[in-house]
Amino acid sequence: MMTQSEGKNQQDASLETALSDNVGLTTNEGSAFCRLPHDIFVVIASMCISDLDEVFLSDDGQWIRPNLRDLNASLEEHLLLTHICSDWRRLSLMTPSLWSKICLLWAPQAVDTFAARSGAALLSLTLPATSPELKDEFTEFLVHQTKIVTTNMHRIRALDLHFFHSLGRESTDVSVPYQTLFDSIIGHPAKQLKTFRLIISHDTFPHQSSIVNLFNLDAPLLETIHLERCSSYQNFDPSAFPSLISLTIHAQARNSLSNLSQVTRILSNARQLVHFTFEGLGAAFDEYRDPQPSPTVVLPHCITISLRDCFTDQITYFLSVLSVSSLQSLTIDGIQRREWVNGSETQLNPLSYLPVPFRVAFVDVxxxxxNLQNIQISLEIKSSTRYHLYYREKSLQSHLQGWEGFWATRMLSAASENLVINPTQLEILVTHCDLECLLLPIISKKTWMDVLLRLPALTCLNFDSDSPIPFSALSRLALALTDRRRICPALVTLKMECPFSPRDEPAIQKMFQERIPVTLINRGLSALMSQD
Known part of the structure; x- marks a missing residue:
């Protein structure tokens, strides 16, 4: 009967043989490079081994579904160090930390070998999204890997799980092994865990993924929780995790939240948070919320907040209930919603609820x-002291309707109206913007005056468009600039970079001649500016 040690040696041998067929083993004993001290070797080896997040994330930060080639490449990269020379092989085998990063889509034999060689080192386990070509092996793999995870829960430092439910029409239903894995880990204490990420790629995941009793509420070192499309966030109490400083909740799954008050309740139990991200359901969750008269949730250490896929009133509600005196970075990606009060249209202003230290942090910017882009408007501003604001709103209405009213003027004036800011340079970027949008009041004389009146120190105005700008739109800017006493009295440079016909240049220059010479840069696109 084979002993456990003999079984392990046989697994190791077959694994090394498989790699040697592709890589080979070099035994250059005389090379000084192969006789490095152990500590230097560990540093070099650790730098050579890519983090699995880097391997399975695309350039834009999205998870990819690795195929067999990707998986084998990530495995061989780890094993390659043992095949440089015999000294490096010996050093690597006596360094448990070099074997502590494990992909749960590797073959069970490889996972077992890495788990054994890692000794007592803390583990980082990653289950990336599943490629359709792995559908035949996947269920078998996951049953085995579930045992590995549960057996080693006491020494897992990072656990990254991506449940990809749909593998194609003809594939095996993988929701059952996913559910088994989820149920197995959810009730286990995780004494050493610092980072937990659970991403469910589709809101049609047929089983339950409630995190109400996450890790049996026993993960004292857990610092980061990232959750996407869990079936329910109700009754989740982060106060059970005293070390938690980063919380991300993506509530795209229907019925995962019944109202926004549940989010504020979660935050009220996480006073130690430093980073918070919430992504809503977009138009599918249309609960209207009025802003509150005073904050009810105090997050004294929170420096980063990101609110996405929520209506403007919902974002305003969040900012009105939060007391975040240490805020340094705010990202708002909202959806414009037209509101009517006493028969008149009104617009809530999320930035009016920012803490005072944040508002005054941009004074030296x-x-x-x-940026104007069809039915969305965005602005971005950074200070020299690490303060950052990104604010974007989009409209769910048609192009023409979305730009009507005073929504556009409010967005264009948002920074100068709500922050202590006095920039000398303003750039208006027009990207992928339809001609019909440019003809609307978004760039009327009144709009320009409302925006520029709040920027008295402006010396340079750049207008950068990838589309031809109608003469009517340019004339409104020219008319606004004629009042040199009130509108940007310090302005000395006006530059426009856009497609235009060379024969139109004299007309454009004449349009602005009463105030300032204009520098025109022709992008050289085929579309030409038309007079109207």
Whole structure:
């Protein structure tokens, strides 16, 4: 009967043989490079082994579904160090930390070998999204890997799980092994766990993924929780995790939240948070919320907040209930919703609820950029002291309707109206914007005056468009700039970079001649500016 040690040696041998067929083993004993001290070797080896997050994440931060080639490459990268020379092989086998990063889509034999070689080192386990070509092996793999995870829960430092439910029409239903894995870990204490990420790729996941009793509420070192599309966040109490400083909740799964008050309740039990991200259901969750008169949730250490896929009133509600005196970075990606009060249209202003230290942090910012893109408007501003604001709103209405009213003026004026800011440079970026949008009041004379009146220190105005700008739109800017006493009295540079016909240049220059010479840069696109 084979002993456990003999079984392990046989697994190791077959694994090394498989790699040697592709890589080979070099035994250059005389090379000084192969006789490095152990500590230096560990540093070099650790730098050579890519983090699995880097391997299975695309350039834009999205998870990819690795195929067999990707998986084998990530495995061989780890094993390659043992095949440089015999000294490096010996050093690597006596360094448990080099074997502590494990992909749960590797073959069970490889996972067992890495788990054994890691000794007592803390583990980082990653289950990436599943490629359709792995559908035949996947269920078998996951049953085995579930045992590995549960057996080693006491020494897992990072656990990254991506449940990808749909593998194609003809594939095996993988929800059952996913559910088994989820149920197995959810009730286990995780004494050493610092980072937990659970991503469910589809809101049609047929089983329960409630995190109400996450890790049996026994993960004292857990610092980061990242959850996407869990079936329910109700009754989740983060106060059970005293070390928690980063919380991400993506509530795209229907019925995962019944109202926004549940989110504020979660936050009220996480006073130690430093980073918070919430992504809502977008238009599918249309609960209207009025802003509160005073904050009810105090997060004294929170420096980063990101609110996405929520209506403007919902974002305003969040900012009105939060007391975040240490805020340094705010990202808002909202959805414009038209509201009517006493028969008149009104617009809530999320930035009016920012804490005072954040508002005054941009006083030295020299540059402000505003981006117009069909039915969405965004602005971004950064200070020299690490303060950052990104604010975007989009409209769910048609192009023409979405730009009507005073929504556009409010967005264009948002930074100068709500922050203590006095930039000397303003750049208006127009990207992928339809001609019909440019003809609307978004760039009327009144809009320009409302925006520019709040920027008295402006010396340079850049207008950058990838589409031809109608003469009517340019004339409104020219008319706004004629009042040199009130509108940007310090303005000395006006630059426009956009497609235009060379024969139109004299007309454009004449349009602005009463105030300032304009520098025109022709992008050289085929579309030409038309007079109207």
């Amino acid at each position: 020299p540059y402000l950029a505003i």
